[in-house]
Amino acid sequence: MAGIIHPFYESHRADMEAAMRHRLDLAEAMLRARAHLTDMDGIKREVMDEFEIVLTQMPYVGGTASRMSDFFMRLMGFIAIGRVLRRHGVSLSVIGEIERETYKAQLLTVPEAERFASGREFMSSENQTLLREQAAKSHQNGFPEDFVYDFVEPGPDDNFEFGINYTACGFCKFAARHGDKEILPSICGLDFDAYATRGIRLERTQTLAGGASHCNFRFSRVSKD
Template sequence: MRDAIYFQEELRRRFPAAHSRLCAEIDEQYRAIAPDVAFARLSSNPMDRRLDFCSYFLATILILERHGESPETIRDTCLAVTRAFVQPRNSWQRWLRQLPAKLMGTPVVALMARVMQAKTGRKGHEDGFLVQVVTSPAETHGLGYGFDILECGIVKLFRKHGAGQYVTVLCEVDELTSALAGLELVRGGTLARGASRCDFRFRHLPPKR
């Protein structure tokens, strides 16, 4: 997996003595999970394509759990990997991350919302995602853009492998990525916690002084 280096570096830092063995076991577990997400690469729903990366998360969680690591250690490890992965590498990437917030409320975002609905409003696979885009200003804090995940491929994948309790770790990542984009994520619930949807609503973060 192309982005496995982010996992490997964090495992080396946290578990220096067992690092090589853990990485080998995780790679083996990832290959075992791979058939469950093989559809994602060619899915008509672009949301499904994140399942390959998430399957490596799942492999990491399952192996750490098998080695007796606590849920807290597993959560902290996964969040550390994610922070390293999403951080902009340079000023250009930082600008790109903040561009959506700058475009909120413009015709460009309205067009993007229509395109996103067309691509993600239908399931590409039964085990994938289903999304409803929301454009009503009254429902989106005046920004004209939000979305609801009605079916989550990550929840389905993790539950299939007996790791449903760890999906909430990846839900925490949404707040981090939103903040990097200059937005506050306003959420009422998630599928992982038993809600009927994962609602993504946003507000502009105040400018840093």
């Protein structure tokens, strides 16, 4: 029996599916050369079919009221890709490489001026104020499958502008529920390029997926020479 897609995700379904097809086109050469797959039409169909399953599994975490809804909508498709590649015997390290390079290529299709403007907005004092407020709200457990996190102010000897400690991760919860733990690190790896392509340096030395008590995101601006 087919699952039901939450109305919020259903309203964004066309855009998410278009983004998935774009990713698969960008990944095609890597899938041939590194994963040694040849039936690209078949692989693409299989991934899109798996993505339909992922859409029914995606937890609702508040829609537009939660900044993490966007994370789910942008990155859950990589779960579908990882599942299909594992079924075809592709190693976890190769899956991570293909997904990260594909995501970077997709991000770079956005004009640089637009990407860096988004980065400046993220690093702005106004957004930091918003992040502090959202971090406090995340502890209220309005949605059990959501992320829980704390805003981190830099100390006098720190070289970052601000940080976020994620003490509960929506992707980790999803992976535990649906048997995707082994492909979860490939999702974690996407974070670095997501910020770097917007002119932001992310430093992170531990993750929940790796068994740590929290993910320690630390952000600073990248100087343009």
